[in-house]
Amino acid sequence: MSELPxxxxxxxxxxxxxxxxxxxxxxxxxxxxxxxxxxxxxCLQEHGFARTTTxxxxxxxxxxxxxxxxxxATKQELIASVLEYTFFKRMEKFLxxxxxxxxxxxxxxxxxxxxxxxxxxTREFAAYLELMVAARTDAELREIFLPKARHYERxxxxxxxxxFPEWQDDPGAYELxxxxxxxxxxxxxxxxxxxxxxxxxxxxxxxxxxxIVMLRSGALxxxxx
Amino acid sequence: MSELPxxxxxxxxxxxxxxxxxxxxxxxxxxxxxxxxxxxxxCLQEHGFARTTTxxxxxxxxxxxxxxxxxxATKQELIASVLEYTFFKRMEKFLxxxxxxxxxxxxxxxxxxxxxxxxxxTREFAAYLELMVAARTDAELREIFLPKARHYERxxxxxxxxxFPEWQDDPGAYELxxxxxxxxxxxxxxxxxxxxxxxxxxxxxxxxxxxIVMLRSGALxxxxx
DNA sequence: AGCAAAAAGCCAACCTGATTGTTTGTTATC
DNA sequence: GATAACAAACAATCAGGTTGGCTTTTTGCT
Numbered sequence: 367m368s369e370l371p372x373x374x375x376x377x378x379x380x381x382x383x384x385x386x387x388x389x390x391x392x393x394x395x396x397x398x399x400x401x402x403x404x405x406x407x408x409c410l411q412e413h414g415f416a417r418t419t420t421x422x423x424x425x426x427x428x429x430x431x432x433x434x435x436x437x438x439a440t441k442q443e444l445i446a447s448v449l450e451y452t453f454f455k456r457m458e459k460f461l462x463x464x465x466x467x468x469x470x471x472x473x474x475x476x477x478x479x480x481x482x483x484x485x486x487x488t489r490e491f492a493a494y495l496e497l498m499v500a501a502r503t504d505a506e507l508r509e510i511f512l513p514k515a516r517h518y519e520r521x522x523x524x525x526x527x528x529x530f531p532e533w534q535d536d537p538g539a540y541e542l543x544x545x546x547x548x549x550x551x552x553x554x555x556x557x558x559x560x561x562x563x564x565x566x567x568x569x570x571x572x573x574x575x576x577x578i579v580m581l582r583s584g585a586l587x588x589x590x591x
Numbered sequence: 592m593s594e595l596p597x598x599x600x601x602x603x604x605x606x607x608x609x610x611x612x613x614x615x616x617x618x619x620x621x622x623x624x625x626x627x628x629x630x631x632x633x634c635l636q637e638h639g640f641a642r643t644t645t646x647x648x649x650x651x652x653x654x655x656x657x658x659x660x661x662x663x664a665t666k667q668e669l670i671a672s673v674l675e676y677t678f679f680k681r682m683e684k685f686l687x688x689x690x691x692x693x694x695x696x697x698x699x700x701x702x703x704x705x706x707x708x709x710x711x712x713t714r715e716f717a718a719y720l721e722l723m724v725a726a727r728t729d730a731e732l733r734e735i736f737l738p739k740a741r742h743y744e745r746x747x748x749x750x751x752x753x754x755f756p757e758w759q760d761d762p763g764a765y766e767l768x769x770x771x772x773x774x775x776x777x778x779x780x781x782x783x784x785x786x787x788x789x790x791x792x793x794x795x796x797x798x799x800x801x802x803i804v805m806l807r808s809g810a811l812x813x814x815x816x
Numbered sequence: 817a818g819c820a821a822a823a824a825g826c827c828a829a830c831c832t833g834a835t836t837g838t839t840t841g842t843t844a845t846c
Numbered sequence: 847g848a849t850a851a852c853a854a855a856c857a858a859t860c861a862g863g864t865t866g867g868c869t870t871t872t873t874g875c876t
Contacts, residue, residue, distance in 0.1 A: 503636070
């Protein structure tokens with residue numbers, strides 16, 4: 367609703383992983399934590415939330431379970447970190463790709479949408495999706511997921527808005543376009559394996575893209591205006 | 592691709608639950624199985640796939656775990672039945688509601704889309720979604736899920752096509768509209784708790800509806816034509 | 817029709833393996 | 847010497863599946 371214009375992705379950067387620590391122990395600790403988080407992503411992506419165990423994560427990270435529980439005392443604590451890490455990492459890559467886009471492709475060819483789609487095909491989003499769905503029913507996870515997810519989405523909107531100045535004169539249409547893009551693309555992702563024919567999925571993405579272009583041009587009126 | 596025009600939902604009716612058996616044992620067996628399936632739906636909806644255990648299902652069904660394993664020898668077997676049952680039950684209700692719609696509301700007000708949305712808010716779809724997402728990573732579940740899901744979707748398309756004859760002259764647009772509706776609505780469902788403001792979700796549904804109307808009227812061209 | 821064997825529905829106890837978190841110990845760094 | 851990184855063993859719980867037994871219903875035979 368009242369979006370802080372100063373909200374940036376940088377504010378959401380996971381703590382304790384960023385700066386190269388001064389001493390040996392800090393560097394080692396960060397390195398191990400990153401290995402654990404990456405292993406957790408792999409684990410969530412390959413085996414799903416239901417079969418993601420602390421044992422498996424430690425094994426995939428190449429350390430003992432005891433060592434892992436030294437860095438993340440409980441599974442919950444680890445999952446919370448994975449949540450932050452996956453969202454931040456994916457968004458960082460996505461925004462970088464968006465910003466690297468030539469203005470012509472971004473504005474006229476709607477290339478940002480394909481880049482968003484690609485960001486949904488990453489390991490990071492696969493892990494995030496597992497947590498998003500699990501949070502629908504897992505009360506403990508839900509409590510840590512929902513506030514974070516809402517926060518992330520606000521930051522995402524603000525950052526993307528900065529990358530797409532051509533939408534700035536119609537914030538209502540922009541929010542609708544974002545919601546529409548997110549829902550359509552993530553819905554498509556859910557059906558990726560069910561809808562076998564590739565052309566069909568390509569056509570759907572093209573249609574979503576077309577609808578967004580028309581929304582921006584005003585050809586498709588925002589309902590409620 | 593080559594859709595059998597004779598495909599009906601009735602062909603997908605779960606076996607062993609339909610007819611009122613002649614003798615006492617058959618009736619009792621069906622009754623218990625239904626209690627188990629309904630309990631499994633509740634369990635998936637409330638606790639998610641990760642925490643859906645045979646113990647919990649039996650407890651919620653009001654029978655012993657031994658009794659349950661008499662009817663469904665393994666958890667996998669049970670899950671496969673839940674899969675069929677949830678899809679069939681939801682689709683049956685959805686199609687009945689669609690068919691009961693006055694032609695004016697269906698054609699001119701696009702009321703079918705709201706009915707589809709309501710079908711996504713059911714216990715049955717919540718359970719189905721859990722299985723759909725779990726099947727992305729669980730190899731065993733995937734093997735039974737994917738063929739069934741593809742089959743179900745084909746039947747769904749054929750049945751809905753029968754209920755929407757006004758689309759019949761443009762099968763390409765119809766398939767795109769179905770894909771678009773499914774992806775958009777299910778994507779919205781995923782974000783239902785994250786996007787707190789109700790108006791925002793209502794607006795998105797209205798936009799999807801508008802886009803579909805324009806697709807039917809030809810105002811939004813099918814990409815690739 | 818009557819009766820015994822077979823089968824079905826159901827339950828409780830058991831077994832094996834897996835999971836989480838704790839505790840204890842060892843080595844290297846501060 | 848205190849602390850941090852790590853490992854291994856331990857304890858408690860809980861998962862899925864098997865077995866044996868009990869009661870009721872069905873079936874087959876006379």
